[in-house]
Amino acid sequence: MTAATFTVPGLPRPQGSKKAVTRGGKTVLIETAAGLSDWRTAVARAAATERERLGGRLLGPLSLTVVFTFPMPPSRGPKARAAGIGWKTTTPDLDKLVRAVGDALKVSGLIEDDARLAAIHASKIETVGALAGVAVDVHEITVAP
Numbered sequence: 001m002t003a004a005t006f007t008v009p010g011l012p013r014p015q016g017s018k019k020a021v022t023r024g025g026k027t028v029l030i031e032t033a034a035g036l037s038d039w040r041t042a043v044a045r046a047a048a049t050e051r052e053r054l055g056g057r058l059l060g061p062l063s064l065t066v067v068f069t070f071p072m073p074p075s076r077g078p079k080a081r082a083a084g085i086g087w088k089t090t091t092p093d094l095d096k097l098v099r100a101v102g103d104a105l106k107v108s109g110l111i112e113d114d115a116r117l118a119a120i121h122a123s124k125i126e127t128v129g130a131l132a133g134v135a136v137d138v139h140e141i142t143v144a145p
Contacts, residue, residue, distance in 0.1 A: 002058055003139030004050035004110055011132045012068045012124075013039035014096030015103060040104045043134070047108035057109055058140055060116030064105075065137040068097050072126035081128055088124040098122050101136060111138065 013036045020027050051057055070088050072081065080086045102114035111117075118141060 014092035015100035043104035044108040061118035063119040068124040
């Protein structure tokens with residue numbers, strides 16, 4: 001099975017929330033997430049490195065597994081902080097985080113199109129003391145559903 005596995009440090013940014021602005025008399029939609037461009041670039045660079053290691057792109061159908069890690073806020077209770085890890089149930093939305101990674105995988109050339117993602121497994125967690133970022137595993141699916 002052909003697979004690419006990599007991590008990207010940094011604060012994960014969502015993609016998909018847009019606002020309308022007027023520029024030169026025309027209304028255009030722009031992304032509202034600050035830092036999205038830098039985040040997608042970082043993910044795309046890591047994915048491009050994997051593409052080079054593999055000697056080409058991954059073909060579909062593909063399975064994507066992503067784990068987004070965020071710093072645990074000080075406001076979490078002592079039990080959560082003592083555990084050191086917990087589910088992140090606040091913004092950003094998980095589907096919008098996945099969208100940013102999928103588009104970065106396409107931009108990198110690791111995959112031809114994020115439409116080739118046939119299975120997605122995603123989670124977002126908070127941790128105490130660990131670096132923020134995303135762990136990515138994308139691999140070709142070789143068996144029928």
